[in-house]
Amino acid sequence: MPIDATKPYDDSNIFAKILREEIPCKKVYEDEFALAFHDINPQAPHHVLVIPKGRYVSWDDFSASAPDAEIAGFVRAVGHVAREAGLVGAGYRLLANIGMNAHQEVPHLHVHIFAGQQLGPMLAPR
Template identity: 45%
Template sequence: MSTPAYDENNIFAKILRGEMPCTKVYEDDVALAFMDIMPRADGHVLVIPKKAGRNLLDIDAEALAQLMPRVQKVARAVKKAVAADGITLHQYNESAGGQVIFHLHFHILPRWAGVELRPHTGEMAKPEALAALAEKIIAALA
């Protein structure tokens, strides 16, 4: 079975083109990082490559090599900004692997000892709450 083609109309492609809004925390020529609108933890951030790729299995190795230092940089800032004890990194590939949006993305989830991740209910966070957390993360990146 072959892998489906990259869909230029996925929500992350639209965010990259400026057709959909996001609460941005980091951007450069390689990556964009923004607050997850349905966070499973306070400070939940997504990091996506600007280069099109469905997931880890089909993006070219050079694009992935350029992306990973950005994932690390943002993860360090998230941990510092929210005084987390640790970080969980989620990355899903294809439907059977849990992927819902077919543009490579990494979930950075700050974690605290004894605190479970919130369930994924589809409930959206208040924009002002995301903005406040984004400000802390942006400050930690400086």
């Protein structure tokens, strides 16, 4: 069910539990700012989630509240994950669903990295 990205952070969300190591994940990368892991329901041959370690619900929350070093560290982590997976040459897609209309399902900011096949258009023509 899509979530309201304007609500306060909920410490019981699945990504918060993964960060606290209450739920396991198949880790790809971790540093002081971010954690990257394989999606449990991949939508492409390569589907990794990258989450900031801070308590942020949305991109808006993150960009308004996070310190500059944390923002830079998260963005660099996303690039690092893509480079280390060898995705840069063939290309990849970054996707962040924010709020109900975008169908955000977990109330913790996260970026999907999709790759490994032709991904097609972003949205179906109207």
